[in-house]
Amino acid sequence: MTDAWNWISLAIAVLAALLAVELVRRILRSRLVGERWALAGPLVRRCTWPGFVTAALATGTAVYDRGLIPPDAEGWVGHLTTIALIFCATWLVIQAAYAVTDVVLERLVRVEGDANRRARRIRTQIELVRRVCAAVVIVLALGAMLFTFPQVRALGAGLLASAGIAGVLVGIAAQSTLGNLLAGLQLAFSDAIRLDDVVVVQGEWGRVEELTLTYVSLRLWDERRLILPVSHFANNPFENWTRHESRILGTVFLRVDWTVPIPELRAELHRAIKDNPLWDQKDWTLQVTDVTANGLVEVRALMSAADSASAWDLRCDVREHLVTWIRENYPESLPRLRVTEA
Incomplete structure (x- = not known):
């Protein structure tokens, strides 16, 4: 009867711990309405399952009665539980740290304009730093797991004595x-x-x-x-291309006949981009940049955009517009190869 009561007590304690975690999760989910707490979403998304497992293991270990397990199995069951608890606690700590940094990263993603370059720099640094921190926590957790073995603790002094040689060997092996x-x-x-x-x-x-x-x-x-x-x-x-700022200049090259009217083409370029939402309303020009060996005139249209993706789409739009305009209004200016007889 006593063993049955102990099992019931253990089950009730674990169930109470799971209910407590579920209550916290529901409170956090309620905070998502209206975005009253920015950290609630990442915590719920990342820490739900680690929280459940860690709470169950920690509670079970705390109220565990050694009389529940046969004496010949108590040692390895307790050892296995300790290792599992270290693993779950490490999982929870890493996920909680990632949840905290997710709040900052999500805000930085939405930054646009002149502050975008600085936001991307901070995002890059946060991403790398949290990976380094996660790696350090994992290494410490593995060390804690190893030191739960009596044999490893006994070898600790010898390992520390040979740490210098081992460090050199590991450094050579892991140089890359x-x-x-x-x-x-x-x-x-x-x-x-x-x-x-x-x-x-x-x-x-x-x-x-x-x-x-x-x-x-x-x-x-x-x-x-x-x-x-x-x-x-x-x-x-x-x-x-975005070392100092995300803004970029896009170019469109056209190779046309000498008869193309440059002033009209320049005016048409301005009409094409002034109503295009991809243009940042700053720089534009159209210049004759070269005369090719096969008797064509090279014209370069230059326009600015807020970022490289916008610049690419803007270049495609302008190229299509100018080609259509020349074909419909000045078909005689389309590229032609002139051949004269001697």
């Missing part, structure tokens, strides 16, 4: 990994590259989609992903 780690921190805090920066690497144009401690993921214009080690950006030159 450590190099990437340091390169990632260098890129993030030197402001050389940030999330959402537009870069040209190895002839590929893309946007920085992910920046980790070991690699950089670029989303190319055709939705491909180019994955490069972080050390590549530290050791090789690359173009960063």
